[in-house]
Amino acid sequence: MIESKIKPKLIAHYGNIELVKVENGIVEVKLLGACSGCPxxxxxxxxxxxxxxxxxxxxxxxxxxVNEVSGELIDMAKKILNKEK
Structure with missing residues (x-):
C-alpha cells in the first residue's frame, strides 16, 4: 500500500517514505528526501x-x-566538527 499509492506521490515532490513499524493500528514512518524536515x-x-x-x-x-537522525549523518557531522579543531 505505501509502496504503490503513497510513495509515488511523495517521490513526485522529491520526497520519499520508509515504513518503520506497525503495531496496534499505529503506523510509524520516516519521511525522507525533500519531505524530511519539511514544514x-x-x-x-x-x-x-x-x-x-x-x-x-x-x-x-x-x-x-519517526525523526531519527541516521548514524551516517552523525558520523559525517563528527568528521566535520573534528576538522575544525
Missing part, C-alpha cells in the same frame, strides 16, 4: 499517508513520524 510534514502525514492507508486498511488509527 508541511504534518499535513503530508494526515492528508496523504493516514487517509491513503485508512482507505485500504480501516484498522489504521494513527500515523506517527
Amino acid at each position: 508541511s510534514a504534518k499535513f503530508t502525514l494526515e492528508d496523504i499517508v493516514l487517509v491513503g492507508l485508512q482507505e485500504e486498511i480501516p484498522e489504521v488509527k494513527e500515523v506517527l513520524l
